[in-house]
Amino acid sequence: xNNNVNYPNNAGTVNNPNNAGNVNNPNNPNDPNANKxxxxxxxxxxxxxxxxxxxxxxxxxxxxLAALYRPMSMMTWEGVQLRGGEAIIEKLASLPxxxxxxxxxxxxxxxxxxxxxxxxIMVTGQLLVDEETKPQQFSQTFQLVExxxxxxxxxxxxLNYA
Amino acid sequence: xNNNVNYPNNAGTVNNPNNAGNVNNPNNPNDPNANKxxxxxxxxxxxxxxxxxxxxxxxxxxxxLAALYRPMSMMTWEGVQLRGGEAIIEKLASLPxxxxxxxxxxxxxxxxxxxxxxxxIMVTGQLLVDEETKPQQFSQTFQLVExxxxxxxxxxxxLNYA
Numbered sequence: 001x002n003n004n005v006n007y008p009n010n011a012g013t014v015n016n017p018n019n020a021g022n023v024n025n026p027n028n029p030n031d032p033n034a035n036k037x038x039x040x041x042x043x044x045x046x047x048x049x050x051x052x053x054x055x056x057x058x059x060x061x062x063x064x065l066a067a068l069y070r071p072m073s074m075m076t077w078e079g080v081q082l083r084g085g086e087a088i089i090e091k092l093a094s095l096p097x098x099x100x101x102x103x104x105x106x107x108x109x110x111x112x113x114x115x116x117x118x119x120x121i122m123v124t125g126q127l128l129v130d131e132e133t134k135p136q137q138f139s140q141t142f143q144l145v146e147x148x149x150x151x152x153x154x155x156x157x158x159l160n161y162a
Numbered sequence: 163x164n165n166n167v168n169y170p171n172n173a174g175t176v177n178n179p180n181n182a183g184n185v186n187n188p189n190n191p192n193d194p195n196a197n198k199x200x201x202x203x204x205x206x207x208x209x210x211x212x213x214x215x216x217x218x219x220x221x222x223x224x225x226x227l228a229a230l231y232r233p234m235s236m237m238t239w240e241g242v243q244l245r246g247g248e249a250i251i252e253k254l255a256s257l258p259x260x261x262x263x264x265x266x267x268x269x270x271x272x273x274x275x276x277x278x279x280x281x282x283i284m285v286t287g288q289l290l291v292d293e294e295t296k297p298q299q300f301s302q303t304f305q306l307v308e309x310x311x312x313x314x315x316x317x318x319x320x321l322n323y324a
Contacts, residue, residue, distance in 0.1 A: 040243065076270040081202065108238045108318045112305065116275060120282065122303040122318040137322050139301035141284040143274065156270045156284040160299050160322050 039111060047109030047121045050144060055102040055125075062092045062100075068152050075155040088155070097129035102138075117146035118153070124160075136160075201273060209271030209283045212306060217264040217287075224254045224262075230314050237317040250317070259291035264300075279308035280315070286322075298322075 069085030112118035126135035231247030274280035288297035305316035
């Protein structure tokens with residue numbers, strides 16, 4: 001898996017992850033864990049870049065997330081199932097707030113199935129919309145698949161109500 | 163994808179999902195949405211069965227979750243990465259509580275990649291341990307893969323702190 005994540009509009013940033021030095025260390029072929037360790041670091045680096053890019057873009061102008069989705073992409077937004085980038089962006093753009101800010105609490109990532117360049121990410125965090133002062137907790141799960149950079153294949157979003 | 167989920171120790175229940183009648187309706191081959199609709203219902207039925215079984219088993223005796231994991235299964239538990247059913251069950255068994263009860267708030271599921279019988283599930287809910295009276299919010303993501311029934315390939319768990 002290539003750890004360069006070629007997001008549109010932000011290529012300068014995402015092609016220079018801060019921890020590229022770590023994830024590109026050559027494996028020791030005599031160490032049975034070398035590949036595993038390296039892959040874990042790489043998966044985590046991709047997830048971190050993606051999550052930073054995703055929520056920064058969401059908060060700046062969420063219509064610009066369109067390039068991350070494909071016609072086969074799925075999103076379940078508060079239980080509403082959507083298919084395809086067009087439907088997903090239409091839904092996101094229609095959400096009834098003007099300003100939004102996401103604050104990420106945790107990002108956990110794992111390699112998805114062994115025979116595809118894909119990863120599963122779960123994010124937990126808080127978001128504030130418009131003039132509200134009490135943040136709402138949210139959880140979001142992504143599966144990213146590599147195909148000339150990574151796109152979002154699965155996306156599930158939920159607010160967490162106490 | 164076969165919608166019978168052959169969990170150990172609970173086969174009687176999980177082989178008779180309440181909504182089997184819905185998910186087994188034959189598709190109309192002239193309806194381009196028939197497969198999609200049917201597949202969504204089936205994915206949701208499998209997810210619901212799995213989630214019910216998983217948390218009931220967790221709350222009754224979490225060591226019995228061993229049969230859901232394989233040597234290649236991954237779990238990230240509050241940021242700790244584990245690989246393989248043995249390590250995962252050892253971690254779950256070592257958690258410092260005797261009694262635990264999970265209450266599921268939401269279960270969202272999507273077909274994973276198109277060429278495998280796999281699904282991604284995100285669960286949000288609350289849990290209570292031992293004598294505590296204030297529930298803790300949690301989020302958990304699974305990827306299930308079919309291979310003589312479904313096993314857990316990816317598993318990410320997080321408590322949601324306000």
